[in-house]
Amino acid sequence: MAGSLEGRPLFFCGIGGSGMLPLAQIAHGLGHPVAGSDRSRDQGRTPEKFAWLESHGFQLFPQDGSGVTSPEQILVASAAIEDSVPEVARAKELGCERLSRAELLSALFNDAGFSIAVGGTSGKSTVTGMIAWILHEGGYDPTVMNGAVMKNFVSPDNPFASARIGRRELFVSEVDESDGSIALYRPTIGVLLNVSLDHKSIEELRVLFGNFVASAGTAAINLDSPEAGWLAGRARDRVTFALRNSMADITVDPDSIDQSDFGIRAAVIDNRKREVFPLILPMPGLHNLSNALAAIAAASAAGIGVGHAAYALRSFAGLARRYDVIGASPSGITVIDDFGHNPEKCAATLRTLKASHGRVIAFFQPHGYGPLRQMGTELAETFARELGPEDITIMCDPVYFGGTVDRSVGSERIAALIKVSGGKAEHIPAREDCAERIVALARPGDRIVVMGARDDTLTEFARSILARLG
Numbered sequence: 001m002a003g004s005l006e007g008r009p010l011f012f013c014g015i016g017g018s019g020m021l022p023l024a025q026i027a028h029g030l031g032h033p034v035a036g037s038d039r040s041r042d043q044g045r046t047p048e049k050f051a052w053l054e055s056h057g058f059q060l061f062p063q064d065g066s067g068v069t070s071p072e073q074i075l076v077a078s079a080a081i082e083d084s085v086p087e088v089a090r091a092k093e094l095g096c097e098r099l100s101r102a103e104l105l106s107a108l109f110n111d112a113g114f115s116i117a118v119g120g121t122s123g124k125s126t127v128t129g130m131i132a133w134i135l136h137e138g139g140y141d142p143t144v145m146n147g148a149v150m151k152n153f154v155s156p157d158n159p160f161a162s163a164r165i166g167r168r169e170l171f172v173s174e175v176d177e178s179d180g181s182i183a184l185y186r187p188t189i190g191v192l193l194n195v196s197l198d199h200k201s202i203e204e205l206r207v208l209f210g211n212f213v214a215s216a217g218t219a220a221i222n223l224d225s226p227e228a229g230w231l232a233g234r235a236r237d238r239v240t241f242a243l244r245n246s247m248a249d250i251t252v253d254p255d256s257i258d259q260s261d262f263g264i265r266a267a268v269i270d271n272r273k274r275e276v277f278p279l280i281l282p283m284p285g286l287h288n289l290s291n292a293l294a295a296i297a298a299a300s301a302a303g304i305g306v307g308h309a310a311y312a313l314r315s316f317a318g319l320a321r322r323y324d325v326i327g328a329s330p331s332g333i334t335v336i337d338d339f340g341h342n343p344e345k346c347a348a349t350l351r352t353l354k355a356s357h358g359r360v361i362a363f364f365q366p367h368g369y370g371p372l373r374q375m376g377t378e379l380a381e382t383f384a385r386e387l388g389p390e391d392i393t394i395m396c397d398p399v400y401f402g403g404t405v406d407r408s409v410g411s412e413r414i415a416a417l418i419k420v421s422g423g424k425a426e427h428i429p430a431r432e433d434c435a436e437r438i439v440a441l442a443r444p445g446d447r448i449v450v451m452g453a454r455d456d457t458l459t460e461f462a463r464s465i466l467a468r469l470g
Contacts, residue, residue, distance in 0.1 A: 005032075005107055011068055011096075012036035013077040013087045015058070016049055018456070019101050020076070022145050022163030024058065026108065029143075029165030035059035035067050037087060046456050049160060065090035072096075076104050079179065082403070102181030105145060105173065110186050112143070112171035116298055117185045119212050120193025120228070121205075122344040123291045124174035127193060129319050130295035132164060132172050137312040138304055141166040145173035148339065151317035177208045189301045190216030191294055195227035196344045202227070210234050220297040223248045224290065239301045241293040243286065247271075250297050250306065252279075252289065261356050264289050268296065270306045277307040280314045285323065285352035323349060326462045329469035331444040334358075337462040341367045341453035343378040349449065350386035358445045360391040361438055365431065365452035366398035369407050372414065380414045384421030392441065393418055393425040396434045399455050431461065439468045 012024050015036025028034040035058065041050045042063050054060055061067030065086030068075065075091040075098045083089065091098060099107075109115050118128045125148040132144040133152050144150070144164040153161035175182045177200065190212055195205050210231045213219045219235035222228045223242040232238055242248035249272050256267035263282045266289055270277070281292050292313055299309035318324070326335040336353075340346040346364070353360050362383065366372045372379075383393045395411040411427050418425035428434045438448060450462040 005074070005104075007031055009033040009035070009070070009073045010104070011073050011075050011087065011091075013063070013075065013081055013085065014038055015053065015060070016040050016046065016456070017078075018147055018162065018454070019078075021049075021053075021160055022147075023076070023101055023105055024053075025160075025163040026143060026145055026165060027104070028056075028058065029163075030108065030168060033059075035061065035073075037061045037063040037067055039063050040456070049456070052159065063087065068094065068096065070094065070096075074099055074104075076101060100179075100181070102176065102179065102184055106181070106184035109145075109171050109173050110184075111168075113169040114171075114302075115185075115187045116172045116189045116191065116302065117175045117182075117187035117212075117216070118173070118191045118193070118294075118298075119175045119177060119182055119209060120191070120222075120225075121177070121196045122342065122348065123193045123287065123294070124176075125319055125339070126288065126291045126322055127191060127294045127298075128172060128174040130292060130313060130316055131191075131298050133316050134295060134299045134304060134309045134312040135170070135172065135302075136164075136166075137315070138308065140170055142170045142172050143167060145171070146319075147174055148322060149320035151319060152315070175212070177205060177212075180208060182208050182212050185212070186215055188217045189220060189298055190218075191220045191298045192225075192228045192231065193222050193291075193294055194225040194344065195231070196225075206231070218301040220294060220301055222290065222294060239297045241290075241297040243290050243293065250293055250300065252293070257286075257289070259284065259286070259355060268293070268306060268310050270300075273306075275306065277310045279310045282314070282316065283318050283323065284355070285348060287348035287352070288323075321459060323352060324459075326459075327466050329466065331469070333442050333444060333469050334447045335462050335466040335469070336447060336449045337459050338449055338451045339453055340364075340449075340451040341371070343375060343382045346379065346451060347382050347386055349451065350382070353447055353449060354386065354388070358447050359443075360387055361441055361446055361448045362387065362391065362393045363434055363438060363448065363450050364393060364395050365450075365455065365458065366395070366411055366414070367453040367455070369398050369400065369405050369409065372398055372411070373406075373409050376409070376414050377417060380417030380423075381421060383425065384418050384423035387423055389424070391424065393423065394434050394438060395425065395427050396431040397429045399452070435461065435465055435468065438465055442469060 415425040415427035
């Protein structure tokens with residue numbers, strides 16, 4: 001497919017989205033004329049992002065169909081975009097080819113000579129960023145597609161560094177199972193982090209991730225995840241990693257693990273060569289230690305020494321909205337911004353918070369009504385289980401930007417389930433009212449975490465809470 005794309009003009013519907021923006025950057029960097037539209041731009045949200053796009057050669061139009069003008073253009077639109085959207089209707093009239101985000105990304109990815117795909121229910125963006133940094137530090141100049149801003153690659157020229165444009169032949173990307181599109185990728189190295197409930201049933205996930213492992217030249221597999229370990233037999237060639245399984249190729253000495261609020265240290269063991277290397281990771285949490293082992297395993301599969309990979313991660317700056325400390329108030333209340341939105345991601349963040357002292361006020365904005373129905377019970381169990389009796393969860397209504405989705409099951413059900421399971425929770429429909437409640441509740445030593453996905457304004461919301469705290 002990539003051959004037929006060579007130099008073709010692309011029109012992105014929803015170009016400002018967290019998945020579309022980096023892909024538009026990469027396509028533009030690979031020589032495609034890129035235009036787009038976005039409902040957020042029309043509504044006046046995040047104007048600085050759209051101003052940056054226009055100043056960097058991306059042509060932007062209102063979402064009224066006026067940007068789709070030629071049958072040569074390829075319309076890039078999410079599969080969920082309805083036919084009633086003006087761009088879609090206009091593209092149909094003109095006979096334009098239409099690709100989903102994943103179809104375009106996989107075409108560019110599969111066209112690379114050497115590719116690394118990162119799959120799993122949680123941790124993908126962090127591990128993708130870690131692999132990218134290891135390759136960059138090694139002088140390999142990778143092209144990278146990520147779902148989050150990689151702080152190491154942020155510059156005045158690229159504040160939205162969820163993509164990095166490097167060599168066309170070396171491509172690193174996170175790949176998504178939620179829409180089944182993981183099946184489109186043919187990676188040189190496929191990383192499988194974990195397999196747990198998110199958007200699909202566990203049976204569907206076993207098929208998708210099993211085929212992913214089988215399609216990779218070499219698979220890097222997490223033996224701490226029983227489901228991932230069970231799929232290891234499908235790999236043609238593999239490198240295994242684990243925190244808790246001493247039989248893995250790459251693991252750690254459990255007695256060497258030293259955690260703080262700001263990072264984690266451990267001795268990494270390469271069981272294949274009986275070698276030990278120090279890892280000093282400037283981000284907290286055991287889940288991030290596991291993420292680091294995944295990145296080191298992928299780098300090892302690519303021929304980079306375990307010691308070199310571990311050393312590069314000393315300067316890994318992390319990702320925006322991944323346990324991102326916004327700041328602390330004069331009275332010592334810390335505000336953290338986090339992408340947690342499914343049970344596993346939320347649990348990892350909450351465990352990191354509970355590893356140190358202080359009450360937790362967890363604000364959670366569900367990323368849609370559909371996901372809330374799919375995993376609401378597990379989310380409620382997660383918040384009830386991971387938080388203590390002094391902690392509290394505050395929930396607003398789910399993200400909703402319009403459309404025909406069934407909105408009959410909302411956040412009030414989750415808050416009620418948290419309380420039934422013994423936790424403390426409040427449902428306050430409007431997000432602004434949640435902020436007032438959080439500020440009223442907060443006291444010195446508290447950690448306030450803002451959690452949710454699919455909404456660029458959550459970081460600004462976290463900053464606004466910090467500002468109100470003085």
